[in-house]
Amino acid sequence: MVAEAREKSLVLHLAANPNPISIRVTDATADDLEPRLIQIVRNGHTQVVRTADGKDFVVNFGHVVAAHFE
Incomplete structure (x- = not known):
């Protein structure tokens, strides 16, 4: 049986946007x-x-105030 690659989300909270971005x-x-x-x-x-x-x-982390994985 081949193991499937699982996924996570990188969640970015930007300084100028109240809504987080999830990648x-x-x-x-x-x-x-x-x-x-x-x-x-x-x-x-x-x-x-x-x-x-x-x-x-491409993420410019200079605009990111918080980041985490879910």
Whole structure:
């Protein structure tokens, strides 16, 4: 039996938008980003995030006030 890739959501709370943005990502992407997420937000890095459907989503974390995975 082949294991399916599960998905998580990266939830971004932007400074200028009261509604959070949710980006579906694979567990592999979440496992890569999660340990560095605090530092990425703190430093305001621009980061490419691979979405669950295989596309690249560029996030300017300089505009993100909070981020977490669900």
